[in-house]
Amino acid sequence: MNVPEGRYYRVVQDRPSTVQCGLCPHRCVLKQGTFGLCKVRQGFEGALALPFYGSISSISIDPIEKKPLYHFRPGSSIFSVGFVGCNLHCPFCQNWEISQKTDITFRSISPAELIKLAAESGTDAVAFTYSEPLVHIEYLLEALGEAKKRGLATVLVSNGCINEEPAKDVLSLTDAANIDLKSFRSDTYRNQLGGDLAAVCRFLELAREMNVHLEVTTLVVTGLNDSLAEAEGIVEFLSGLSPEIPWHLSAYHPAYRWHEGSTKPELLFQIKNLVRGRLSYVYLGNIWGETNQTLCSHCGKSLVERSGYHIETPGLELNEETKAYFCSHCGKPAPIYY
Numbered sequence: 604m605n606v607p608e609g610r611y612y613r614v615v616q617d618r619p620s621t622v623q624c625g626l627c628p629h630r631c632v633l634k635q636g637t638f639g640l641c642k643v644r645q646g647f648e649g650a651l652a653l654p655f656y657g658s659i660s661s662i663s664i665d666p667i668e669k670k671p672l673y674h675f676r677p678g679s680s681i682f683s684v685g686f687v688g689c690n691l692h693c694p695f696c697q698n699w700e701i702s703q704k705t706d707i708t709f710r711s712i713s714p715a716e717l718i719k720l721a722a723e724s725g726t727d728a729v730a731f732t733y734s735e736p737l738v739h740i741e742y743l744l745e746a747l748g749e750a751k752k753r754g755l756a757t758v759l760v761s762n763g764c765i766n767e768e769p770a771k772d773v774l775s776l777t778d779a780a781n782i783d784l785k786s787f788r789s790d791t792y793r794n795q796l797g798g799d800l801a802a803v804c805r806f807l808e809l810a811r812e813m814n815v816h817l818e819v820t821t822l823v824v825t826g827l828n829d830s831l832a833e834a835e836g837i838v839e840f841l842s843g844l845s846p847e848i849p850w851h852l853s854a855y856h857p858a859y860r861w862h863e864g865s866t867k868p869e870l871l872f873q874i875k876n877l878v879r880g881r882l883s884y885v886y887l888g889n890i891w892g893e894t895n896q897t898l899c900s901h902c903g904k905s906l907v908e909r910s911g912y913h914i915e916t917p918g919l920e921l922n923e924e925t926k927a928y929f930c931s932h933c934g935k936p937a938p939i940y941y
């Protein structure tokens with residue numbers, strides 16, 4: 604085989620030219636030459652082949668708030684990398700041209716070369732984002748390991764829909780993650796998105812257990828997940844993991860195959876009110892006029908203020924020795940991580 608071989612698969616008994624991928628809950632059975640639902644992992648000569656290994660669709664330097672990560676190195680820039688393909692098929696995908704298609708122009712870059720570029724970019728962190736990084740887990744593990752060696756912080760932006768063993772492998776090399784929790788209904792995940800709610804919830808639990816800094820995003824999509832009952836389910840689950848998890852509630856705008864009207868800002872404010880007292884940090888995205896302040900939980904003064912990607916940190920200080928953020932007004936630890 605001239606292309607790299609994948610991990611997390613088995614040969615199907617009595618059918619030596621057929622393999623079953625065990626990376627995500629789809630557990631695709633791949634005959635010779637066929638691709639899985641993610642369009643990037645292929646059965647080939649009785650093994651799992653990775654013909655898109657190292658195929659990079661985009662590289663950009665972004666504000667870390669764009670991931671979105673609000674409680675990790677606020678105001679910094681991050682070297683951001685995208686692949687192609689995705690194991691979900693969200694009908695509202697805003698990046699469908701790289702997540703649902705593979706016939707685009709790539710750059711082919713090895714993990715070591717990529718991380719060298721990241722280290723030379725003037726940033727001190729690398730994010731895997733845009734499409735779904737986890738379907739390229741073999742590349743990802745190498746790149747994350749390489750980034751660690753060079754002292755770069757590692758960030759994952761993902762749908763979190765993979766099985767437990769690979770989830771542990773990738774989380775062990777991840778410093779911070781923003782994971783989508785797109786719905787709290789198993790049938791919505793299964794029938795509308797092509798995913799698995801239980802796997803995503805387990806991924807979130809593992810991230811907490813493994814001390815990865817975790818933030819969660821829910822795009823509130825008109826006609827899909829926009830009931831208060833569904834928001835209530837998400838809040839119950841997240842607050843059970845930790846009331847300190849930042850939750851990003853984003854407004855949807857029509858994209859790809861979903862043509863319902865945009866999310867009404869009032870609904871996001873209504874959900875934010877519903878959450879009060881159960882999740883400490885709820886931020887609203889894709890709407891105008893929301894400052895998304897972070898307040899000190901001890902003295903109530905403003906630590907961070909955000910206007911789009913313009914960030915001010917009137918009350919946040921970093922102890923350069925310990926790399927711990929604290930409130931400059933009362934001196935208590937801030938809920939922000941380095």
Ligand code: SF4
Pocket residue numbers: 624625626627628629630631638639640641642644690738
């Ligand atoms: S990662 Fe891809 S090939 Fe593997 S089970 Fe999931 S969708 Fe199928």
Ligand code: SF4
Pocket residue numbers: 689690691692693695696697698699702733734735762
């Ligand atoms: S998981 Fe993300 S990248 Fe994949 S289809 Fe859904 S929105 Fe698009």
